[in-house]
Structure formats: structure tokens, C-alpha cells
Amino acid sequence: MSEEFDIFSDRDSTMEDAVRQFTICNACRYCEGYCPVWPEVHSGNIITRNDVLYYSNLCYDHRDCYYACPYVPDAHEFKINIPEVTRKIRKKTYEELTFNLNSSLEKKIALSLILVIPIMLGWIFTFNNIYSPGPISFYKLVPKYPLIAVSSMLSLYLLSMLAVAGIRYRRLVIDGLDRGDRNTGVGIAGITTLLNVLAHKWFRKIHYPGEKESNVRFGFHLLIFYGFLMDILSTTLGFIYEDILAIPSPFPFYSPVVIAGVTGGLMLTVGGLLGLVARFSSRNKQPFMTVEGFDFLLILEFFVVALTGLLTLLFRYTAGSEEVYLMLLIHYSAIYTMYITAPFSTNVLHIIVRLMSLNRFNNHNIP
Amino acid sequence: MDAGGYDVIVVGAGNAALCSAITASQKGKKVLVLEKAPENQRGGNSKFTRNFRIAHGEGWNGFKQEYSRDEFLTDIKKVTRGESNSELTGYVVDHSSEAVDWASSHGVRWQKALKSTLHLDRTNLFILGGGKALLNTYFQYLGKYDNCRIVYDSELVRLNVENNTFQSLTARIQGHEVEIKGDSVILGSGGFESNLNILREAWGDAIDNFIIRGTSHNTGTPMMEMIRHGAASVGEKNDGHMVGVDARSPKYDGGIVTRVDSVIFSIVVNKFARRFFDEGYDIWPKRYAISGKLIAQQPDQIAFSIFDRKSWGLFMPPLYPPIVENSLEVMADKLGLNPDELRKTVSEYNAACPEISHFDFSNPDGNGTKNIDPAKSNWARRIDEPPFYAYPLRPGLTFTYFGLKVDNHSRVIDQAGKPFNNIWAAGEIMAGNILNGGYLGGLGMTIGTLFGINAGEEALS
Numbered sequence: 001m002s003e004e005f006d007i008f009s010d011r012d013s014t015m016e017d018a019v020r021q022f023t024i025c026n027a028c029r030y031c032e033g034y035c036p037v038w039p040e041v042h043s044g045n046i047i048t049r050n051d052v053l054y055y056s057n058l059c060y061d062h063r064d065c066y067y068a069c070p071y072v073p074d075a076h077e078f079k080i081n082i083p084e085v086t087r088k089i090r091k092k093t094y095e096e097l098t099f100n101l102n103s104s105l106e107k108k109i110a111l112s113l114i115l116v117i118p119i120m121l122g123w124i125f126t127f128n129n130i131y132s133p134g135p136i137s138f139y140k141l142v143p144k145y146p147l148i149a150v151s152s153m154l155s156l157y158l159l160s161m162l163a164v165a166g167i168r169y170r171r172l173v174i175d176g177l178d179r180g181d182r183n184t185g186v187g188i189a190g191i192t193t194l195l196n197v198l199a200h201k202w203f204r205k206i207h208y209p210g211e212k213e214s215n216v217r218f219g220f221h222l223l224i225f226y227g228f229l230m231d232i233l234s235t236t237l238g239f240i241y242e243d244i245l246a247i248p249s250p251f252p253f254y255s256p257v258v259i260a261g262v263t264g265g266l267m268l269t270v271g272g273l274l275g276l277v278a279r280f281s282s283r284n285k286q287p288f289m290t291v292e293g294f295d296f297l298l299i300l301e302f303f304v305v306a307l308t309g310l311l312t313l314l315f316r317y318t319a320g321s322e323e324v325y326l327m328l329l330i331h332y333s334a335i336y337t338m339y340i341t342a343p344f345s346t347n348v349l350h351i352i353v354r355l356m357s358l359n360r361f362n363n364h365n366i367p
Numbered sequence: 368m369d370a371g372g373y374d375v376i377v378v379g380a381g382n383a384a385l386c387s388a389i390t391a392s393q394k395g396k397k398v399l400v401l402e403k404a405p406e407n408q409r410g411g412n413s414k415f416t417r418n419f420r421i422a423h424g425e426g427w428n429g430f431k432q433e434y435s436r437d438e439f440l441t442d443i444k445k446v447t448r449g450e451s452n453s454e455l456t457g458y459v460v461d462h463s464s465e466a467v468d469w470a471s472s473h474g475v476r477w478q479k480a481l482k483s484t485l486h487l488d489r490t491n492l493f494i495l496g497g498g499k500a501l502l503n504t505y506f507q508y509l510g511k512y513d514n515c516r517i518v519y520d521s522e523l524v525r526l527n528v529e530n531n532t533f534q535s536l537t538a539r540i541q542g543h544e545v546e547i548k549g550d551s552v553i554l555g556s557g558g559f560e561s562n563l564n565i566l567r568e569a570w571g572d573a574i575d576n577f578i579i580r581g582t583s584h585n586t587g588t589p590m591m592e593m594i595r596h597g598a599a600s601v602g603e604k605n606d607g608h609m610v611g612v613d614a615r616s617p618k619y620d621g622g623i624v625t626r627v628d629s630v631i632f633s634i635v636v637n638k639f640a641r642r643f644f645d646e647g648y649d650i651w652p653k654r655y656a657i658s659g660k661l662i663a664q665q666p667d668q669i670a671f672s673i674f675d676r677k678s679w680g681l682f683m684p685p686l687y688p689p690i691v692e693n694s695l696e697v698m699a700d701k702l703g704l705n706p707d708e709l710r711k712t713v714s715e716y717n718a719a720c721p722e723i724s725h726f727d728f729s730n731p732d733g734n735g736t737k738n739i740d741p742a743k744s745n746w747a748r749r750i751d752e753p754p755f756y757a758y759p760l761r762p763g764l765t766f767t768y769f770g771l772k773v774d775n776h777s778r779v780i781d782q783a784g785k786p787f788n789n790i791w792a793a794g795e796i797m798a799g800n801i802l803n804g805g806y807l808g809g810l811g812m813t814i815g816t817l818f819g820i821n822a823g824e825e826a827l828s
């Protein structure tokens with residue numbers, strides 16, 4: 001994207017247009033019952049740049065408002081296209097909240113792969129003893145403590161990235177909203193937000209991937225979301241078994257560790273695949289979206305991580321040791337690539353930014 | 368284009384027409400829908416609507432309070448001064464809730480009264496997403512019927528009628544004239560509010576300064592064709608519903624967003640910088656509904672709503688930014704007004720304003736001016752704190768009352784009172800039988816749905 005864009009400046013043309021569009025929406029208000037964005041837009045009279053940043057990051061991209069609007073670009077000189085303009089602003093918000101390397105996503109991925117693979121190979125040559133006698137053990141490829149150390153570091157890195165983005169979002173956007181409650185803490189609103197997220201409240205009946213309302217995004221997001229949680233559960237259980245209960249790995253297939261891991265892996269694989277298919281089939285169906293979505297990388301990464309994890313497990317029971325170790329190496333690389341690119345694959349930030357926006361909405365609307 | 372053999376031809380693709388088309392299609396009849404607009408602008412004025420007015424009991428569709436048939440009837444009588452067709456009016460009032468039930472059963476969804484429309488939350492049910500969403504639902508529904516065909520960019524230009532019987536019609540379909548035969552025809556083609564030639568007969572050149580709030584496609588040809596064939600009419604051509612809209616709005620199709628709500632917070636002056644009506648007569652929904660006509664009577668049909676810093680942000684701003692200036696003189700220059708006159712009007716008004724202790728914009732607050740004509744009977748607050756704000760206003764025409772006279776079955780009748788055998792009219796084209804003056808929000812959709820369904824059913828029997 002070459003167009004000059006600075007959403008934190010009033011003079012930015014996309015921002016100017018978004019303020020214009022939302023001002024027209026505020027004079028209409030017919031969409032009020034669709035999603036959380038509209039009651040927020042209608043709760044005041046004068047729309048500011050900060051409001052628009054908030055609305056855009058609260059937007060779930062349902063597109064109900066697009067289909068209901070008599071003022072869409074194709075039909076009217078007012079050229080209202082909220083799903084498109086909010087997507088543009090979301091994208092730029094995320095970019096603003098992450099490292100700004102000023103490079104394309106591909107470059108970022110390549111860069112992190114270049115970083116990850118030598119590290120992985122370095123480990124393997126330094127520490128591994130996969131050719132030593134005895135049964136297959138994952139720790140032969142990368143020994144346990146270096147593995148835990150690196151994983152924790154990467155998790156910490158990711159969490160702090162999210163935290164930094166959250167703090168910046170709060171400072172740049174939420175705190176600047178001058179209407180109603182600014183509290184973003186817990187309480188009834190916080191609990192509501194959590195329940196909304198767990199139940200995927202705002203994901204049903206979305207015009208996605210085509211014009212017709214469907215639950216496709218609800219389905220794949222739910223699978224990825226709970227699949228991921230299952231895998232976290234599996235890893236945690238594994239840690240408890242080994243290091244607290246002192247039950248050594250490998251665990252049998254009926255152990256909760258493996259069951260949770262495999263279930264999570266399957267959910268992620270199916271969810272990821274569904275997400276990718278939906279993502280591609282949505283492309284030509286809604287020509288009004290001139291900006292590409294940016295959820296592709298994240299879905300792909302979840303998919304690859306889950307698939308390679310499942311394959312590793314499968315190989316373990318069916319293939320020779322070299323295949324198992326090779327698959328495991330790929331699996332580790334995929335995981336680390338995901339972690340490292342996460343803050344750049346801008347859609348990861350939706351986790352924190354959407355959550356905070358929804359919480360602000362609940363704070364504002366729950367008495 | 369198939370030239371004949373239709374059981375029912377429906378003219379138009381707004382709310383009334385689609386209700387007819389669905390009803391006829393459900394019965395397995397061969398139906399043709401002729402829509403003048405191209406597909407991306409389909410749906411007439413119905414696409415700009417937001418609610419239905421219905422009589423209902425407490426608890427029905429989430430209503431917290433009852434709106435009785437008697438009240439509904441009284442409301443209609445009040446605005447029409449008792450001049451409407453009492454049988455048709457009674458029908459609408461008695462059956463209004465069926466319009467909503469029918470819409471619901473065909474997929475339409477509803478929402479709570481919008482934040483700015485709480486005055487209607489007892490009487491009107493709001494469409495989720497507004498009229499275009501409703502129409503999308505109906506179009507999607509119709510798509511399931513192979514026996515129904517919709518053609519866009521297809522304008523009815525001539526109706527061929529003999530012995531009170533419809534024979535065929537001529538349509539201009541994507542530029543080509545075609546004659547199409549059918550057993551019956553239902554006219555759901557709206558009013559003539561976008562036909563400047565007819566409007567000019569009634570309003571003269573003032574019409575050039577009007578803004579037409581709805582579609583540019585409602586030029587009234589089907590209605591005028593029926594008049595040519597001897598149909599009886601209702602209502603007056605020179606009467607219509609008008610509101611004050613932003614003068615910068617597009618000539619057509621601005622819909623709901625062009626209205627300006629600042630009137631009660633301001634003084635409104637004409638091109639000579641003089642006030643000409645009581646801006647604080649009532650709360651804005653009612654005020655706004657008559658300001659259009661008052662502006663239409665001013666020279667050049669232009670007016671300016673002017674207020675100061677104190678009122679900015681208190682009302683829903685319209686789609687365009689206000690004109691903001693730090694001095695009244697510069698403001699006058701910007702608006703093309705005489706600065707001395709404007710200063711004089713504002714200072715006379717300021718001098719007549721009371722000392723105000725308590726201000727309440729949600730109700731008439733009794734803060735009226737003294738010794739000034741015209742008075743501002745409520746919310747009279749001095750305009751003295753810069754910056755000053757202004758919105759230019761023009762009359763925005765919503766619809767016209769003139770239409771075709773129909774019988775109880777929605778059949779068009781001739782001047783002798785005899786019905787045409789196979790010609791029905793539904794929606795705005797016949798709404799004047801019930802609402803022949805004044806305004807009652809949400810009535811148009813209820814009328815269009817009920818008579819649209821009726822026409823669809825009758826056209827088959």
C-alpha cells in the first residue's frame with residue numbers, strides 16, 4: 001500500500017472519509033440493532049477520529065450494514081461502505097500498534113524463518129542424540145530444558161507484545177473517548193465480555209463468505225479458539241504429569257494429555273482448513289471489499305502447526321525414527337515461526353484490541 | 368422478453384409491489400415484476416423507510432404499552448381532519464398487526480425503537496436495518512419462485528385498457544419498447560413525487576428549489592395512465608409532505624439522512640434574514656414535519672437555521688458539516704444574507720429572550736420570547752456566544768397525496784364509481800384514500816403491505 005496513511009492524524013484521507021461516513025450513519029441510525037458498533041455510534045452527536053478508531057476495532061465485519069444501506073458506492077453518491085473503511089482502519093491500527101518494520105508480510109515471514117531455522121538446526125546439532133539407542137523420544141531432538149526455556153521465552157515475548165499493544169491501544173484510543181465510562185476493568189461488564197467471547201456471541205449469521213448469511217466464520221473461529229485452548233491444556237497437563245506427578249513421557253494414547261492434544265489438534269486442523277477455504281471463496285463473492293483481509297497468515301499458521309503436530313504423532317506410531325524427528329523438527333519450526341511472526345501478522349492483535357473494544361462497549365452499555 | 372401469458376403483472380418493486388408479487392407467486396401464478404430502476408437502485412421509496420405503524424396490545428412484539436385501534440383511528444382522523452375514506456381507514460387500523468405478522472413470516476426482522484425516535488416506540492415497529500433490508504428479504508424470498516420473473520431497468524410507459532379491462536402494457540425494457548400481455552395488473556409504482564413536470568404544474572418554478580427525498584424513479588406514469596383511462600383520483604396535486612432538509616443535499620435519493628434537526632435550537636431566517644415562524648412551537652419531530660412547507664412558501668425556498676456554541680452537539684447533526692463562523696457578519700456574508708439585517712434580527716430576538724434558569728429540550732419548557740413576532744414559544748435562548756453555526760435549509764418533498772381512488776378490494780375505480788375489472792393499485796399510489804393530508808409516520812408501509820397482499824390475492828380470483 002503506497003497511499004499515505006496516518007490514522008492518528010486528522011488529515012489522513014481514509015480517516016476523513018470514515019468520519020464523513022459515520023456522520024451520515026449517525027444521521028440515519030437504521031442499523032442500530034445489528035451489532036455493538038451502532039449503539040456506540042448513536043450514543044453521541046459529533047463523531048471524532050478517536051470514535052472512528054474505536055468503532056472500527058469493535059467491528060466484527062458482519063456486513064449487515066452494507067447490505068441494508070441504500071447509500072453504498074454502487075448505488076449512491078454518498079458512497080457508504082462501512083465494512084471496507086473499518087477494515088482499512090483496523091489494518092492500520094494493528095500496524096500502528098506493532099513494530100513498524102515498514103516491510104511487507106512476506107519479508108517478515110522470511111526474516112523470522114531465517115531466524116528460526118538456524119536456531120533450530122543449531123540446537124539439533126549441539127544437543128541432539130537422535131541416533132543414540134533406545135526408544136523414540138521427542139527430547140532426543142531438542143532436550144527438555146532448552147525446549148522449555150525457549151518456549152517460555154517465546155510465550156513471554158508474545159504476551160508482552162500483546163500487552164504493549166493493549167496498553168498503546170488504551171492510551172491512543174480508549175482513553176480518548178469522551179463519552180461515558182472509561183473504565184476497562186473487570187466487574188459485570190468484564191464478565192459479560194468474557195462470556196461473549198466464550199460463546200462467540202457476535203459471530204452468528206454473518207454475510208461471509210458470500211452475501212448469504214452463514215455460520216461459517218462462527219464455526220471455524222470456534223474450532224480454532226477451542227482447539228488452541230485444548231492444546232494449551234494438553235501442554236499444561238503434560239508439564240504437570242512429568243514435573244509434578246513425575247510420570248515420564250511418552251504418554252499412552254488414552255492419557256488426558258494425548259486426548260486433549262489430539263482433540264485440539266484436530267479442531268485446529270479442521271478449523272484452519274475451513275477458515276482457509278472460506279477465506280479464498282470469499283474473495284470474489286463480495287467485490288465491494290477492495291482491501292484484502294489480513295486473517296490469512298494467522299489461520300494458515302494455526303493450520304500448519306496443528307497438522308504437523310498430528311502428523312508427528314501419527315508417524316510416531318507408524319513410521320521410522322528419522323521421519324518422526326524430521327516431522328517434529330518441522331512442527332517445532334512451525335510453532336516458533338508462529339510465535340515470532342505473531343506480532344507482525346497483524347491479525348493476532350485482534351485478540352487484545354477486539355477484546356478491549358468489546359469490554360469498553362459492555363462497560364458503556366451495561367448499567 | 369416473453370411477450371405474454373402472464374397471470375399477473377406487477378408494476379414496481381417497492382414494498383407494496385413485492386407483497387403483491389409474493390402473494391401471487393405463492394399461488395403458483397405466472398408473475399412478472401417490472402421495475403423501472405436498475406437493480407442496484409431497486410425498491411423505490413420503501414428502501415428509505417424504517418418502521419410500520421400498527422395497533423397492538425401490550426407485550427405484542429415486545430411493545431411495553433398498548434396502542435389501541437381507537438387511538439390509531441383518532442390519530443389518522445386528527446391529521447386528515449376526518450376527510451379520508453372511512454372504510455379503508457378502518458380496514459388498515461383493524462388489520463395493521465397482520466402486516467407485521469406477514470412481514471415476519473416472510474423473514475423480516477425487527478429492532479427496538481432507534482435512539483432518536485423514542486417518541487415512536489409505543490406506536491411503531493422498527494425494521495432491523497430499515498426498508499432496504501426488508502426488501503432484500505423479500506427479493507430473496509421471491510428468488511425461490513421460478514414462476515416469478517423480475518426485470519429491472521423496465522419502465523411501464525403505456526397501459527392499454529378497453530372497457531374497463533386491462534389488455535396489455537407497453538414497457539421500455541433497457542431502452543427497447545415491448546408490449547406485454549397479462550390477465551391482470553397490479554400497480555405498485557408509488558406516487559409522482561419525482562416527476563418535476565407534474566410538480567411544476569402545482570408549484571411553479573419553485574419546484575427547482577425543492578429536494579426530492581426519495582427515489583428519482585417515481586414519476587407516476589402508471590398513475591397518470593390510469594387517469595387517462597378515466598380512473599377517479601383522490602387528494603390534491605399541489606399538496607405533499609415536506610420537511611426541512613439540508614440545502615446541500617442531492618436533488619433525489621437523499622433519504623432520511625438529509626433532514627436537519629437544529630430548528631428548535633435555533634432561529635430560522637429567510638433570504639432577507641428575517642424570521643418567519645415559531646421555531647419553538649413543539650418538539651422537533653412535529654416541528655420538523657411542518658418546517659418544510661413553511662420554507663417552501665419563502666422567497667427562493669431557502670432558509671437558514673442559525674444558532675451558537677451553546678447548542679452545538681445537542682442534536683443529531685445532519686450529514687453535512689455546519690457552516691461555522693466567529694462573527695455574525697462573516698456568517699451573513701457566507702450565507703448570502705445582508706449582514707445588517709441578520710444582526711438586527713438576532714439582536715431583536717436576543718432582546719425578546721427570557722432569563723433562563725432551567726432548560727429542557729425533551730419537552731416544551733415554556734421559555735418563550737416576549738413581544739416579538741413571530742414568537743419562539745419554547746427554548747428561546749440568546750444567540751450570543753461565538754462561534755455561530757448555520758445550516759442552509761430547503762423543502763424536502765417526501766411524498767404527494769394525490770393518487771388513484773380504489774374500492775375496498777384495492778381495485779382502481781373509474782369516475783363513475785365502477786371498478787376496473789382487472790386493475791389493482793397498492794401502496795403510495797393509493798395511500799391518499801387514507802392519508803389525504805398531514806403525516807403519520809409508519810402508515811405508508813402498513814398500507815402498502817396490507818393492500819399489496821390484498822391485491823395479490825384478488826388478482827387471482
Ligand SMILES: Cc1cc2nc3c(=O)[nH]c(=O)nc-3n(C[C@H](O)[C@H](O)[C@H](O)COP(=O)(O)OP(=O)(O)OC[C@H]3O[C@@H](n4cnc5c(N)ncnc54)[C@H](O)[C@@H]3O)c2cc1C
Nearest residue numbers: 379380381383411412413417418523557794795809811812
Ligand atoms: C425518506 C423517507 C422515509 C420514509 N419513512 C417511512 C417510514 O419509516 N414508514 C413508512 O411507513 N413510510 C415511510 N415513508 C413513506 C414510504 O416510503 C412510502 O409510503 C412507501 O415506501 C410506499 O411504498 P410503495 O411500494 O407504494 O412505493 P415505492 O416503494 O416508492 O415503490 C415504487 C416502485 O415503483 C417503481 N416504478 C415507478 N414508476 C414505474 C414505472 N413507470 N414502471 C415500472 N416501475 C415503476 C419504482 O422504481 C419503485 O420500485 C418514507 C418516505 C421517505 C421518502
